[in-house]
Amino acid sequence: MTDDYDVPENAEAHECRYCGRPFAREEWLALHRGLDHPAQLDDDEIAAFRAAHEAEESALGNFRLRALGALVVIYFCLLMIYALV
Amino acid sequence: MTTRRRVVGWLAGTLSLLLAAGTVSAHGGSLAGGGRESITVPTWLFLSTGGAAVGASFLLASFVTDRSFIERIHDWGAPLSVSDSRLPVLGARAVGLAGYVTVLGIGFFGPTTPQTNLAILLVWVGWWAGLAMTTYLIGNTWRLLNPLDTIALALPSLERDYPARVGAWPSVVGLLALIWLEVVSPLADDPRLLATAIVGYSVLTLSGAVVFGRETWFAEADPVERVFRYYGRVAPIGRADSGLRLRLPGMDLSTPRLVDGRDEVAFIVALLWGTTFDGLVTTPAFTDLTTPLVEAGLPPQLLYPIALAAGFGLFLGAYWLAVRLSRRAADTYLDETDLAERFAPPLLAIAAGYHFAHYLGYFLVLAPALWVTLLSPLSDPGAVPVYEPPGWFGSVGIAAVVVGHLVAIWVAHAAAYETFPSRLQAVRSQYPFIAVMVFYTMTSLWVITRPEVSLPYL
Ligand SMILES: [Zn+2]
Numbered sequence: 413m414t415d416d417y418d419v420p421e422n423a424e425a426h427e428c429r430y431c432g433r434p435f436a437r438e439e440w441l442a443l444h445r446g447l448d449h450p451a452q453l454d455d456d457e458i459a460a461f462r463a464a465h466e467a468e469e470s471a472l473g474n475f476r477l478r479a480l481g482a483l484v485v486i487y488f489c490l491l492m493i494y495a496l497v
Numbered sequence: 498m499t500t501r502r503r504v505v506g507w508l509a510g511t512l513s514l515l516l517a518a519g520t521v522s523a524h525g526g527s528l529a530g531g532g533r534e535s536i537t538v539p540t541w542l543f544l545s546t547g548g549a550a551v552g553a554s555f556l557l558a559s560f561v562t563d564r565s566f567i568e569r570i571h572d573w574g575a576p577l578s579v580s581d582s583r584l585p586v587l588g589a590r591a592v593g594l595a596g597y598v599t600v601l602g603i604g605f606f607g608p609t610t611p612q613t614n615l616a617i618l619l620v621w622v623g624w625w626a627g628l629a630m631t632t633y634l635i636g637n638t639w640r641l642l643n644p645l646d647t648i649a650l651a652l653p654s655l656e657r658d659y660p661a662r663v664g665a666w667p668s669v670v671g672l673l674a675l676i677w678l679e680v681v682s683p684l685a686d687d688p689r690l691l692a693t694a695i696v697g698y699s700v701l702t703l704s705g706a707v708v709f710g711r712e713t714w715f716a717e718a719d720p721v722e723r724v725f726r727y728y729g730r731v732a733p734i735g736r737a738d739s740g741l742r743l744r745l746p747g748m749d750l751s752t753p754r755l756v757d758g759r760d761e762v763a764f765i766v767a768l769l770w771g772t773t774f775d776g777l778v779t780t781p782a783f784t785d786l787t788t789p790l791v792e793a794g795l796p797p798q799l800l801y802p803i804a805l806a807a808g809f810g811l812f813l814g815a816y817w818l819a820v821r822l823s824r825r826a827a828d829t830y831l832d833e834t835d836l837a838e839r840f841a842p843p844l845l846a847i848a849a850g851y852h853f854a855h856y857l858g859y860f861l862v863l864a865p866a867l868w869v870t871l872l873s874p875l876s877d878p879g880a881v882p883v884y885e886p887p888g889w890f891g892s893v894g895i896a897a898v899v900v901g902h903l904v905a906i907w908v909a910h911a912a913a914y915e916t917f918p919s920r921l922q923a924v925r926s927q928y929p930f931i932a933v934m935v936f937y938t939m940t941s942l943w944v945i946t947r948p949e950v951s952l953p954y955l
Contacts, residue, residue: 418832425830432828435918447564472562477790479556484550486556497542497881 439464500834502586509734519583519701535888540946547942548935551902553627555931558910567911571751572746572844576737596624597644599874604692608877614688615870620695621685626856629728631850637729638740643722645699649706656794659717660707665760669767673805676771680778681801681955723764729753731844731849731904732892739811747904751912759834762841763813767843769814772851773941780947797954814843815936819929827917827926840930843905847934850901851941858886894945906931 417434419425425434426441430449435441445453446461453461538546561567596619601709604616609616630640640646661934678684684691715722729735733746756762777783778801787804791797820837826848829836866881909930 416832417830418834419830423830425518436828436830437919438920440918447918468919468921475924476560476562479559483553483556486553490546490549492544493545494538497539 439467443468500895509953515946523647530786536898540943541847544939544942545552548939550899550901551906551935551938554903554906555910555927558906559927561910562920564920567914570582570745571748571911573748574741574742575733577743579740581700584602585659586641589638590644590647591793593644593648596642597808599693599912600695603874604688607688608874609688610877611686611688612866613870613877613881614873615867616688616691617685618863618867618870620638622860626860627864629725630853630856630860632725633728633748633852634732635730635733636727636843638731638764639722639725640729645702646711646722647708649703649711649714652703652707652711654706654710655697657708659713663717665723665764667718668720668723669760669763671718671848672724672764672767672771675720676767676774677802678927680775680805681952724768727765727768728849728852729846731846733839747843747846747908748911750845750905750908751915752842753839753912753915755842755879756838759837762816762837765841765844765848766813766816767853769848769937773812773937774808775855776941777808778804778952780944781950782947784950786955789953800954811952812937817931819933822929826928827922829917829922831916836926838917839916841875842910843909844934844937846904846908847901847937850897850899850904851900853897854945857893857897858890861886890944898938898941905914905934 416477424436426436426442428436428449430445430452433444435444442457442460442464445457446465448485454469600619601618602616603614603619606614607614611643628639628642676692682690682694688902702714702719705718707716708714730749731747734741734743736742755767765781783804787800792799817833817837820833820840822829823840824833824836863884863886865884891923909927911925913926914920917923917926
């Protein structure tokens with residue numbers, strides 16, 4: 413991929429040492445290394461990927477709960493409106 | 498197996514949404530053939546339901562978080578074996594040429610009643626409705642059928658350098674010009690005019706092919722070739738590195754680098770806007786809105802080009818605003834153009850859904866007429882058979898719109914997963930695009946529920 417990057421000045425950027433792609437957060441860099449360069453990682457990077465992946469999984473669990481809540485709200489709002497109209 | 502359970506849940510949710518949309522569509526009236534009925538649910542409710550269906554499908558898609566599962570869905574398929582024989586290609590080119598000669602011949606010398614003129618029926622029913630539908634449902638054949646491409650094969654080429662800076666912009670302008678011509682001129686009623694317009698378009702296209710080279714011209718500047726090429730990307734059969742390949746419909750749209758540059762993004766938005774503009778100009782609101790403008794001294798001839806350009810600007814502006822917001826929401830350092838290119842192709846599924854909703858009824862109603870005139874192109878039978886679609890037919894159109902959106906949301910979801918390392922970041926990047934899709938959907942649903950009036954000032 414020949415992506416173009418646009419890093420704002422004074423912004424913190426964590427650059428991938430394999431492909432140069434910059435990230436705003438270190439965990440994203442850790443995830444990127446594990447996903448895009450799995451064969452090249454050293455032990456520290458593998459550990460960082462595992463940790464970031466675990467943190468991501470639990471954040472996703474929270475997100476799923478909120479998404480489910482939003483779905484239920486949408487569904488019941490529509491149901492009530494249809495019952496009233 | 499959690500993945501499977503999730504998929505089953507997702508499918509069940511989607512189905513219940515489809516059913517909900519189906520109940521609404523029972524009142525939604527017919528999309529096709531121009532006969533729009535008034536709906537029994539209030540418009541605001543119909544529109545909110547459409548918008549909510551888009552938002553809810555996005556939430557449902559976001560439950561699928563297994564990267565390898567998404568990849569499996571997208572890589573599913575098989576290469577199709579194609580014989581090396583040149584015969585199918587030659588046959589397709591011959592069919593295209595025969596159609597072209599027929600349209601010009603019958604257009605200039607055939608019967609003048611539009612319902613019995615083969616040129617009118619072949620262009621609007623056979624080509625713009627029928628062939629376009631096969632393009633996104635099966636695969637793009639226009640690449641081989643295109644008669645102007647075949648004629649250009651026989652012409653010399655000056656091979657001038659096509660300016661790279663110009664890119665796809667001529668095709669964007671060309672597409673908008675074609676939409677304008679289709680809306681304001683009686684091209685669908687007057688065979689002589691239609692044939693004249695085709696001659697004009699052919700002269701322009703062939704000169705372009707001679708000056709810049711056939712392949713460059715059709716790849717970059719020709720709007721028609723690009724429309725079919727883009728619709729073809731929605732189809733299950735597409736071109737791969739070696740020959741043809743079968744895959745799930747729409748899945749090609751998440752491939753990186755499918756769209757390159759702001760010009761190609763603009764073309765996709767123009768395609769989407771075109772289907773909306775077609776219906777918008779026949780709404781009473783359009784007449785109400787433009788009457789004061791014309792009374793204030795705006796020349797009526799300028800009204801349609803200005804409305805077309807303004808609406809295109811609005812649609813494009815909304816898309817670029819979403820790109821900017823998405824970049825902020827995802828906190829990414831990828832530049833704007835990159836994001837715009839990544840998330841524009843899914844809109845093609847929506848455009849295809851609208852096209853299908855708009856033209857399936859039109860095609861079915863007039864297909865018998867096309868068949869009869871095809872058998873006796875020169876006689877004027879006076880009356881031709883038409884097909885009467887059943888009453889539930891309107892829901893097919895709404896279902897097509899819904900399916901187009903579901904595919905678009907899924908493909909954008911997959912593209913976001915491929916673009917961003919964090920899955921939450923990927924989901925966040927989609928919020929602005931979902932808002933834009935809701936805006937496009939509600940606009941289109943609003944248009945199809947308005948009563949149809951004749952075009953003002955024409
Ligand atoms: Zn990298």
